[in-house]
Amino acid sequence: MSDCLLVVDDESDLLLGLQRTIAMEMDCRVLTAGSAREALAIVSREPVDVVLADIRMPGMDGMALAREIQRQDALITVVLMTAFGTIEQAVEAIKDGAYDFIRKPFDEQDLLRLLRKALERNRLLRENMRLQQAVAQNGPLQKMIGRGPKMQQVFAAIQMLARSDVTVLLLGESGTGKEMAARAIHALSQRKAREMVVVNCPALPENILESELFGYRKGAFTNAAQDKKGLFEEAEGSTILLDEIGDLSLTLQTKLLRVLQEKEIKPLGSTHTRRVDVRIIASTNRDLVARLKEGTFREDLYYRLNVASLTLPPLRERREDLPLLIEHFLAKAAEELRVPAKSLGTEARENLMRRHWAGNIRELENVIRGLTALAPQEQIGVAHLAGEEPYLPICHGEVDLSQPYKTLKDQVLHKFTTKYVTELLAETGGNVTLAAQVSGIQRQSLQKIFKRYNISPDRFRSRS
Structure with a gap:
């Protein structure tokens, strides 16, 4: 038509x-x-x-x-x-x-x-x-927005992987939607009746992560006053997602290998093993092959995990999906923030379309959320992007190749973060809780950013 x-x-x-x-x-x-x-x-x-x-x-x-x-x-x-x-x-x-x-x-x-x-x-x-x-007919894929060829391949792979209990390794840069893909695989599988368990591997110290994964018996260590089930037992009959598995220590890698090989765990302080019926999905933004060469990731574990792999494409490789994602996040932000739906002006849209989006979909969503919260007009103009990260130069000759990539990246990141946080605190009057809501950054993480960049919210609070 x-x-x-x-x-x-x-x-x-x-x-x-x-x-x-x-x-x-x-x-x-x-x-x-x-x-x-x-x-x-x-x-x-x-x-x-x-x-x-x-x-x-x-x-x-x-x-x-x-x-x-x-x-x-x-x-x-x-x-x-x-x-x-x-x-x-x-x-x-x-x-x-x-x-x-x-x-x-x-x-x-x-x-x-x-x-x-x-x-x-x-x-x-x-x-x-x-x-x-289409959500009602294809619910598990509802949050994965994309109509380009790369995402269509991802959708097809998810549906194939959901048909079996094979171990899956999800690869891709930070913010590309690896957890979302894992949830879709689980929701389309025969294990969907039970909730998937998600473990953020780098979030916990090694000794705590071990007890969380495998559980412990009363008296296993100080303050172990009673038996506690581990997350593998909690995931019995379901799926467990080991997020950012590339950051696991070699000690925990060895214990995880036993789970994959023998389908059994041994809680801390126990002399007996326990069999578990759990499907394992692992994800990482690390180059595991490089880590194999460095000796920081076990080769046998890598091959056990990499039975079937799926790579989530970065946003810069699926730019045809950007307009649809922008509209989706505009509507989502308006609903969550309980404000009238906003639209992007032509120049503002073109600006966002040109950006590099190093943080991928997560970065795009947070930028749109911030613009929705802070732009006073119904239409977001290019002037409202002043506090946002400028898109990275992509034309030949515009990058100073005499400096290392990491140095240039750190400079851009430092400049952007300082400007973004300063304008965020100015707009929210130094209210850290409100700033966390607007930016989509957890309050604790925001406090760490303030400390790292020596920015005090007190400077932005009005004196009565």
């Missing part, structure tokens, strides 16, 4: 001229209406994607039309035409849900460019809606 664009204007000559121009230059159906009332009648019976309407019309004006269209179908994209002197009205209309406006008299190419972007936005909104509606 081709896109459908509706032009609304009470000037018949302009209306016919616009219809001819748009029909010749753009691959879409073009309908016309001489009034707002006629436009609403067309919208009620035709699958309209974009409405181009004049603000000043007899009876119902363009602003009232935009509000009524949004009430009937929030997915229809409205663009307003305005004469000089009604710019303030157009800005108000954008706050009420219109996508953009163009000033009369306008350049034909500028208008066509704006309409193409409006149609693309409409396609993204409808695709996002289609994906949400």
Whole structure:
């Protein structure tokens, strides 16, 4: 089905001229209406994607039309035409849900460019809606947004891996969605009736992690006042995800190898082993092959884990999914923060599209969440990105290759973090709890950042 664009204007000559121009230059159906009332009648019976309407019309004006269209179908994209002197009205209309406006008299190419972007936005909104509606039929994959070839391969692999109990090794950079993929594999498997257990391996010291994984018996160590089940026992009949397994010590690697080989565990302080029925999924952002060569990762454990592997692509290798992800995170952030849904201006969107996204999907989501919380207007403009990380230069000759990669990366990271945290605290008045909510960073982690970069929240708190 081709896109459908509706032009609304009470000037018949302009209306016919616009219809001819748009029909010749753009691959879409073009309908016309001489009034707002006629436009609403067309919208009620035709699958309209974009409405181009004049603000000043007899009876119902363009602003009232935009509000009524949004009430009937929030997915229809409205663009307003305005004469000089009604710019303030157009800005108000954008706050009420219109996508953009163009000033009369306008350049034909500028208008066509704006309409193409409006149609693309409409396609993204409808695709996002289609994906949400598919949740009931494909629930386990609902949080994994992507329509490009790389993600389609990931979806197909997840469905294949879910059909058996084979051990899976998930590979990929930080923030690419490895835990989400693990949850999807589990939710599609025969073990889905029991909750998956997730273990963040680097989060706990070695001695505590061992007791957490394998459990302990009363008296095994000081303060072991009673028997305690380990996470492998808690995951009986289910799946356990060992997140960031590349950071495990060699001692724990040896004990984990026994679980994989013998399907049994030995709690601390016990003289007996216990068999467990657990599917193991491991994930890492480390280069395990390099760690094998360094001698920091056991070769036998690597081959036991790497029975079947799945690599999650970084965001820079699936840029075709960025527009859809941006719309998804805008809607999600508005719902979670309980604020009106916001949209991205053209320049702001292009800025985000050009970024390197070293932190991948997690970074994108946190940036969108922060913009949603801090941008005062309904539309997020490029000016609101001032406190965000500038996209990394990618053109030939723009990188100082005389310096090591790590040095350049550290410089950019230090500059970004300092600026981001400073603006975050300024916007939240030094309220650390609010800053944590806005940034999506845990309060404890945020406190560590303050200490590392010598930034005190007290500086931003108003003195009464």
